[in-house]
Structures are given as structure tokens and as C-alpha cells.
Amino acid sequence: MSDNVSRSVSLSAWLREPVPTSSWQARAQQLWLSWRALRSNPSVMFGGTVIVVVTLLAIFAPLVATHDIYAQDLSIRLQTPSSTHWLGTDELGRDVFSRLVFGARITLYIAALTAVIAAPIGLLVGTTAGYVGGWVDTVLMRIVDVFLAFPSLILALSFVAALGPGIENAIIAISLAAWPPIARLARAETLSIRKSDYIAAVRLQKASSFRIIFHHIMPMCIPSVVVRVTLNMAAIILTAAGLGFLGLGAQPPSPEWGTMLSSAREFIFTNGTIAAIPGSAILLVSLAFNLLGDGLRDMMDPRHG
């Protein structure tokens, strides 16, 4: 129509136009509205900001860190924060701040990988069980029930004990404990979606079950799964830290926060800081994920809270 006119209109006016003239504009407007909604929610903003900051620190860890994280210097062990060592030194003289920053990498790596493994498995199992129904549903949900019969930490611990300590095994173990609740959630959503008219319409058009599940049902489940995964992220981080603390996760001298706590344990009575700091870091990141998840859930379903 009038390309010349749209080019001379400012960005903010373009975003606010009541009737979008192209699908690209419509999409952009949608994104902008979602961003506005997110911005008005303080929990989301705080949680999101913290996570972004921590992620940036993790990505740019080599640039941010002040010292070599493996360099030991027993002459300066267990020092309190100073100008050279911003958060002090640990029991082997290593710089706590640098180790903390690299530890953020591990924590986020574990969190991200677990989400990437557990969420798709949970979604797949849940939507299939919910849509296909019958004995497939019964069998799949039985399996989910068996997994859910254990507290997630115990389950993760048993798997790690069987597979052997190490960060990869810890990730597998935690993922195995994390997918069942997602499957439950996805199934519940699927059950309510599959009764709707548009699914019936697609079926009348002879779409295969496969196509229906992947193209229609799964996308509808994604918002609640995302919220749930975000909320579970805090628990995953805590479980990973617990495994590290027990010596079953990342092994020393890895700067994983839980592992740092386990070595700091003997020294808490003399120098409380080296135990307080990694723990506070875990607390902060968990809190951020919880706030983000809470905020997202409030936005999607204002009845809660």
C-alpha cells in the first residue's frame, strides 16, 4: 500500500498501530506487548536480571576472573576479603571470587542441560500418554508413578551411586528425577486440550496422531511446561549442589559451588566466609529462578497468589 508512509513513521508509533499491516509487524507488536507485560512484573524483572547477570559472568568468566582458579598458594590460605582477593582465599590459597565465577558456569551448565534433557522427555511422554490413552497411557503413567515414588534427591543419589560420581552422571541422574513431574503436567494439559473442537477438526482432516501431537498439542503445553521447568530449576540447582556437597557431583578441584562447600566444611569454625559465599551464590541463583517462575506463572494465570 503506502510503503513510503510506513518508512517515515517512528518505531514506537509503528509498534502501537492498532491494525498491523503485515504479519511481521503483528509479530513484532506481540513481542513488544509481552515484553511490556514482563517489565511490569517486579519478580520477573528481578529474577530475570539476576539470571542474565550471572549468565554473562559465566560466559565471560575468563575475562572477569582475577586469578587462576587452580593456582594454589598455601601461604595465603583462608584469608578474608581484600583488595587483591575480592572474596578472600580458600583452604588451598585459591581465589574464591574467580572460583565462584567459574562455578557459575558449571551451575548454569547443569541447569541448562537438565532442562534440555528432562523437558522434552517429559513433554513427549506426557502428551503421548494423554493423547493416545488406553494401555499406553496406563503403562507410561505407571512408570512415572514409580519415579515419583521417590524424593528426587534420593533417586538422583541412587543413580549417581550406580553410575559413579562425576558431573555428567550427576546431570543424567538429576534429569531422570526431573522429567516425571513434567510428564504429569503435560498429560494433564493434553487431556484438557484434546477435547477441544479444533483438535476434532484437525482429526477430521485426517491428520495423523503424530502430527496432531507434535504440531498442535505440544505447542499448547509449552507455556506451562516452561513455567514449571523454571520453578523446578531452583530445586535442580539445589540438588546439584547437594550432590556436589556429598562428593558425588563435580569432583575437586572443580569450582562447583556445592563441591566448594564440602571442602569448606572443615573450616567453617575458623573462617566462615569461604562457606558463606558459595552458599549465598546458590541461594541467589535459586531465588532468582523462583522469582522468575513465580512471576511468569502469575502472568499466565492471575488466579495464583
Added chain:
Amino acid sequence: MTDAASTALRHSRASDRQSKLLTLARSLGDRVVSVAVTLLGLAALTFFIGHLLPLDPVIAVLGPNATHDAYVAMYKQLGLDQPLWKQFAVYLGHLVQLDFGNALTTGRPVVTDIARVFPATLELASVAIVIGTGLGIPAGVLSAMYRGSPLDHIVRFVGLLGYSTPHFWLGLMGLALFYATLGWVGGPGRIDTMYELDLEPRTGFYLIDAALTGDWALFKDVFGHIVLPASILGFTALTYISRMTRSFMIEQLGQEYVVTARVKGLSWARTVWVHAFRNVAVQVVTVVALSYAFLLEGAVLTETVFAWPGFGRYLTNALLAGDMNAVVGCTILIGVIFIGINIVCDLLYRVFDPRTR
């Protein structure tokens, strides 16, 4: 009403009762089958976990220097040459008899080990649940009653912190502060070594045993040792209980019968506690029961921090030593407890909430 009519009514009422009993029996039967299947799945899962172990079970028994013949003999003796499903059947048989094998670390049957360490955890969890419930329920109710007030925000924030804190870390910090620095509480362990001989372990619950001896210093010591770990565990239960209670209460306070109560002239406090709370009581009880189960999970890490000689520490040591018999035994026990508590919650709902009948 005529005689014939009343007899007919009585008969129809009786057959009504009969059919109600039948449906109840059928649903109970369904439940039992479902639980049995889940337990079977549990056994399968733990069997699978046991076989994941990269350790060679024959070497674990004989040691690394076994001769070839001894190895083969032990291999046959352990039944490892049988097909997998036969091994599973044998395994199931053992499970049913509560035979989890012997623990590597102690050499004794796993069952006896667990029986020995469980009371310590039970005592810890029980004190913790009392703290969690005693503070958590009022916090949740008050939070809902005065929704949006500063009290509500504080309760919710504390709850959020509780969800985000690594509890074992909190335990460490607590020890550093209250034990090392302030000296207000006892240190790791259940009891100071100097009192250990004074305590006759009759019930396995040190608090009760100490109270029974009448020795005040002894009781103070035992109490001082349990108060910190129980408070920390209690705190984790508290956050869950208060959050759920608040959520349930908010739902109830939006109901019409609450308006009716106020129309009658009842005060807000009376409306909340006498009317609304009654309607959440069953849900709250199930939440408390579930928290109890979760405390078993929390105990694993807390007992490590506080060197508490309970079930959690036993499990952790078994994990670190690769003692699969003990690990599997503990895992099954926890699974069974969880399932059991879920069944109890279900039953509570059916019995106490007349609407589900």
C-alpha cells in the same frame, strides 16, 4: 406411609447400601492393585540400578585377587549365570522377605542396620514436623486472612527464601553461628560423649529416654543437640506447609459461605478459623503428611552436616562406599514409605471429606 411402602423403602435403602459398599470395595481393590504394580515397578527400578553398577559384584565379595576357579564358583553361587528375569524373580523373593542382603560396610543384614538407625531419623523428623506445623499453619492462615498486608508479604518472602536455600548450607551456617560462635546449642551428633553412657536407649528416641531418666543436665544436652537440625528441617517443612495452607485458605475465603458467615454477624477471625479452616483441614493434614515424607529426603543432607547417626547418614555412607545392597535397601524403604503416606492421604480425603463420597 403404608407398611408395604416402608418395607420397600427399607429394601431399596439396604440395596443402596450394598451397592455403595460394592463400589467402595471395588475402588479399594483398584487401589491395592495399583499400589502393588507401583511397588513392582519400584523393585524393577532398584534392580536395574543395582545392575548399573560398574563394580563387579563377584570381586566385591572375593576381593581382587581371587583365582579363576573361585571366581567362577562365586559367579554361580551369586546366581549371575541365570537369565536376567530369573535373577529378578529371585530378587523379588528376597525383597518380600525383607532380605536386602548384607551391607558391605557393616557385614550385617541391611534390615538390621536400617532398624538400628531409623529411630534417630524418626525422632529428628518428628520434632521437625511439630515445628513446621506449629508455625506453618498459623502463618499460612494469617497470611491468607490479611492478604496483601505486610505480614502476608513477610511470610511469603520467608517462604520464598526457604525454597531457595540449600538447607545443608543453612545447617553449616547455623552450626558456625549458634554452636561455634555463640555456644547456644550442642554440636554435631545426638549427644555429648560425656553423657553417652548415662543414657539407656529404651525407645530409641533420645528425648524420651533422657526425660525418663529424670536427669535434667542430660535432657538439656540431648535437647541442645536436636534443636538446631530439627529447626532447620522444620523450617523447610514450614515453608511448604505455610505456602499450601495459604493457598487453600485463599481459595476458601473466596467462597460464598464465608459471606454468609459475615452476614450473620460473625467476626472475621471466627469466620476464618471456625468456618474456612474447617474446610481446608483435610488438605492441610495431607500436606503435613507429605512434608513428613519430604523430611526423609531432607534428612539425608542434614544428617551429614550434623553427623546425626540416622538413616540419611547411613544411606550417604553406603553411597560413597558403593554398597549397593544397602543403597537399594534404603531406596526401597523410602519408596515404600512415600507410597504408604500417599495412600494414607488418599484415605483421609475419602473418609473426612463427605463431598467425595
Added chain:
Amino acid sequence: MVEPLLRVEDLNISFHGGRSVTHAVRGVSFEIGREKVGIVGESGSGKSQTGRAMLRLTPKGAKITAKTLNFAGIDLLAASEPEMRNIRGKRISMILQDPKFSLNPLMRVGHQIVEAYRVHTPSSRAEARDRAMAMLEAVNIRNPARVFELLPHEVSGGMGQRIMIAMMLILEPDLIIADEPTSALDVTVRRQVLTILDELVTRRGAGLMFISHDLNMVADFCDRVLVMYAGRIVEDIPARDLRHAEHPYTRALLDSLPRLDRPVDMLTVPKRDPAWLTGPTIRGSFT
């Protein structure tokens, strides 16, 4: 001239949620004596909120202002919360719409009636129980002893509503607000419940504020009708003069009701005139 029981002048109720303000009730004025007054309007006209405001039981976030809000000489706006608690149930009470939801599902119905009595009257349990039984009989429940011990989900809708009436009238209040008392009931049962309500109200000589969306029922049952639209009263007219109503909205409502004596091919749908949002109230007089 008898002093009216309830005098409301320039009542405003607004809801402040986030950034927007909703004016649910705007400048409403009326009087209720010892008579049956019906308040009729569609959903969202503000009639329910008006009723709740009399008891100061509007939802959180609602702001009530009025020039006068006077009940039997008591200023309802200035009254303290303990004073209001004294009034609620004893001098003004309210019958809610659906007994499935308005009765506590876990409490026996008889005990809920007893509670209503004992909140305001110091009495023994036996006395209160007797009074509750008497009320159950007064609302035509034939087996009061059995019904007393029932739970709300065990009684039918009509019986539940009669129990609600018993509960709200046991202390013989001067003003009764009925918020859509028969809307949740089967059509066949409505007449029964209304008859009982009528009997008890007339016997006591109380005032009744009957809130409903059913113009026919209100016209039949009440002495006077207040028609509400978009938070305002557009017409105030004696029930028997309803067919001579003057306000276009009232006329439109009347025209949209099917009549046996004047069959039409299509019922008219009221066309909303924005002038109704701010126009004057037409008050008919008792001729």
C-alpha cells in the same frame, strides 16, 4: 408520614484495581420502608453491590461513599466494625443466591442456623436448637429433626434456600436483603420459596430489598420496583403501575418479555441509549 427504614442518598461504589477504576454504582438514591422493594437490572447494573453495601460487605478494593446511608437512625457509613457486626444478622440480614455455595459444606445445616441465633442471643444450646427447629417448621420443612442433622449437599435446592431463609430470619431482622434468592432454583420450586418468604416478611412487618434480573417476578411479588442500568436507578415506580412505565429502558425490558395475550413474531432486544447513563431518575408516585 412514616419514617422510612432505610434511606440511601447518592450512593457511589467504585472498584480500584491496578490502574483502572470501575464505577459500579453511581449516585443511587432510594428509600425503603416496611414494604417489599424490588431492584431489577441486568448483570453488571450494580444491584448486587448495592445490596452488599448496606451491610458493608462489599469485596476488598471497593470504596463506598454516600451522602446518606441511614438505617433506622443509624449511620451505616460511620458505624464501627463492632457496631456493624451487631447489625448484621440481627437488624439487617441477607439471603444469598445458591445454597450449594452459600452454606458451609462441612457443617450440618441445623448447626449453621443455631450459630446465627447464638451469635447475637446468649442462650443455651438446647434453647437455640429449639428455636432453630421452630424456624425450620416455619419455612415448611416437614421433618425438622431429620433435616437439622443434614449436610448442605444432602438437601435439594429448594430446601436449601428455605434453610437459608430460616437462618437469616431467625432473629427477626427489620430489613432483609434477598440477592437473587430464586435464580438458582428450579422454576417449579420458585413459587414455594417466594410464598414462604412473603409470609415471613409480612408477618414480621419487615422491609425487603428483593434483587433480581427477573422483571416479571419482581413485578408480581414486590410493592415497588427500582430499575437499575449501568450503576444508576433509571426508574422508581410502584409495581402495579409498571405497565405505565415511562423510562425507555424499562419499556424496552417490558417489551422484550414474551406475552401470551400479545404474541409477536420476534421479541425486541433493548437498544441501549447512551443518554441513559446520565439521565434523571423517573420516580412514579403512589396514586
